[in-house]
Amino acid sequence: MIKGFIFDLDGVITDTAEYHYQAWKRLADKLKISLDREMNEQLKGISRMDSLDRILALGNQIESYSVEEKERLADEKNEDYKKLILDVTPADLLPGISDLLANLKAAGIRLALASASKNGPVIMEKLGIADLFDVVVDPAGLENGKPDPEIFIKGAEQLHLKPAECVGVEDAQAGIEAINAAGIFSVGVGTKEAMEKADYAVADTSKLKLTDILERANS
Ligand code: BG6
Ligand code: MG
Numbered sequence: 001m002i003k004g005f006i007f008d009l010d011g012v013i014t015d016t017a018e019y020h021y022q023a024w025k026r027l028a029d030k031l032k033i034s035l036d037r038e039m040n041e042q043l044k045g046i047s048r049m050d051s052l053d054r055i056l057a058l059g060n061q062i063e064s065y066s067v068e069e070k071e072r073l074a075d076e077k078n079e080d081y082k083k084l085i086l087d088v089t090p091a092d093l094l095p096g097i098s099d100l101l102a103n104l105k106a107a108g109i110r111l112a113l114a115s116a117s118k119n120g121p122v123i124m125e126k127l128g129i130a131d132l133f134d135v136v137v138d139p140a141g142l143e144n145g146k147p148d149p150e151i152f153i154k155g156a157e158q159l160h161l162k163p164a165e166c167v168g169v170e171d172a173q174a175g176i177e178a179i180n181a182a183g184i185f186s187v188g189v190g191t192k193e194a195m196e197k198a199d200y201a202v203a204d205t206s207k208l209k210l211t212d213i214l215e216r217a218n219s
Contacts, residue, residue, distance in 0.1 A: 002167055002217050002218055003159075003165045004156065004166040005111055005112070006159075006169070006179075006184065008170045008171060008172065009113060010044070011172065011189070012169050016085060019085060020081060021040045023084060027073060033055055033056070033059030039058065042174075043055075045116055045171075045178075046116065046145060047139070052074050081119070082119070090129075092126075095205055095206035104210060110134045111133045111135070112135035112136070112137065112158060113136045113155075114152050116151070118140060135158040137158065146174040146175050147175075147181065149178050152166075152182035152184055164183060167213060168186050170188055173197070176197045177197060180199075188201040188202070190203070191203070
């Protein structure tokens with residue numbers, strides 16, 4: 001019986017996945033590394049520093065920067081990203097998310113956020129949904145990022161639920177792998193190819209219907 005939902009944030013609740021891409025793209029261009037949307041699929045769900053490492057590896061520049069220089073580059077991307085999220089409002093909830101969250105609350109289902117983003121709490125406030133969530137897993141306290149299941153296991157634990165009592169919702173391949181490895185029912189948002197490992201996948205958030213999800217997750 002499903003009693004909790006554990007959500008990713010960027011690309012599921014709001015379209016900040018696009019802003020992450022734009023900010024990384026700007027940095028990659030500056031470093032003369034070509035980053036495209038296909039490569040960006042591999043960055044979704046991945047922590048800030050791991051994303052930078054993947055971009056530098058793409059340009060064969062992984063050995064070119066010291067730890068301090070990499071921290072400066074990651075800060076530069078984050079400052080750009082923070083400018084892009086300045087104007088986020090409740091109108092930026094992706095289609096269907098407001099209804100889904102309301103239906104979940106009405107059904108007494110507990111909610112957790114499992115986002116790798118350190119900007120997550122600020123964005124939740126801007127979207128006006130912070131109060132709906134019972135738990136926000138702190139990404140700073142994680143030993144391993146997605147696709148490791150740690151963040152979803154912690155989400156279930158902090159909700160005081162077993163993995164089998166939870167559903168996880170993700171738009172990233174690494175995120176779906178993390179949910180699956182946690183023993184949680186995975187719901188993917190995205191193309192069939194990108195979401196092929198999800199237990200249940202929909203093309204976009206407007207198709208995330210609570211009754212459809214529960215029917216599958218509870219069976
Ligand atoms: C994830 C995003 O949610 O958070 C990644 O999918 C991002 O693209 C990661 O790199 C870390 O975010 P932040 O805001 O801490 O740099
Ligand atoms: Mg995401």
